[in-house]
Amino acid sequence: MGLGSHSIVETTMSLFKKILVPIDGSNTSNKALDYALKLAQADNAEVRLIYCIDELSLLSSHEYSGEMVQLARENGHTILQGGMALASAAKVKADTRLVDRIGQRLGESVADAAGDWGADLIVLGTHGRRGIGRVLLGSGAEQVMRMSPVPVLMVRGFD
Template identity: 40%
Template sequence: MYKRILVPVDNSATSRAALEEAKRFAKSEEAEVRLVHVIDLAQFAWSANEFLDVPRLQASLREGGQAVLKESTAAMQAAGITPDSAMLETWGGLMSEVIIEDAGKWNADLIIMGTHGYGGLKHVLLGSVAEGVVRHAPVPVLLVRLKE
């Protein structure tokens, strides 16, 4: 049923739980998997540039993202799945839009991602990439939460 599964990954426990769920889906459906990590290069650009080495901070974001992709790829390969992977960048855009755009370009038919499930003030302050994906994705989205 689902033959192309897109999995946004970061360095969170919920992301790792989503990766585990993606492994199960990919094996049972014999599906292709694409791992993506999104970074926002603009997050430091507006700050006090005279006090920060913005290019170095952006390079650090890229390095961290590559490490997350490498670790996630290794976890999939250990399960016998060879995923595609990509670092996606935005300059102040919504991460959810970047994920949805990539899912469309790659022809994903399912997105599996973790969610913290924050409500109230935390949700207002932190926003939700998962919520943005769920609201606007043209394909089904499976959200994975950790059991508390």
């Protein structure tokens, strides 16, 4: 039984309609955003850009203060505005959310944001660290992958 002159991709509906993209302003995050925007263009999908404030990391800092959280929020808004400009230039429907959930790890925040919005896919950057570097630094991308209610596409960043 053949497919005729049409491929499976051409005869099925688009797989992803809502793509969640956590961004942090890094080159790796920007590469993932670029990939997500291209995917959204191809699938006529909408994108939600999120910036997560990792208060657990801030709390473990010796210099933690409420001012640090406020600075993180301001930085997040700036990064989200930059992401929206890129989405607008790509003519992709997009919105933003600043995720500030006290007591949650980064992976939990991203997974919850995906579930709350009804995302079909999460696209995020990863550094691709291996061995002791991954063990010592942890992997936010790995946390997201383990906790996510939807498929996760990891885009390897620049080394």
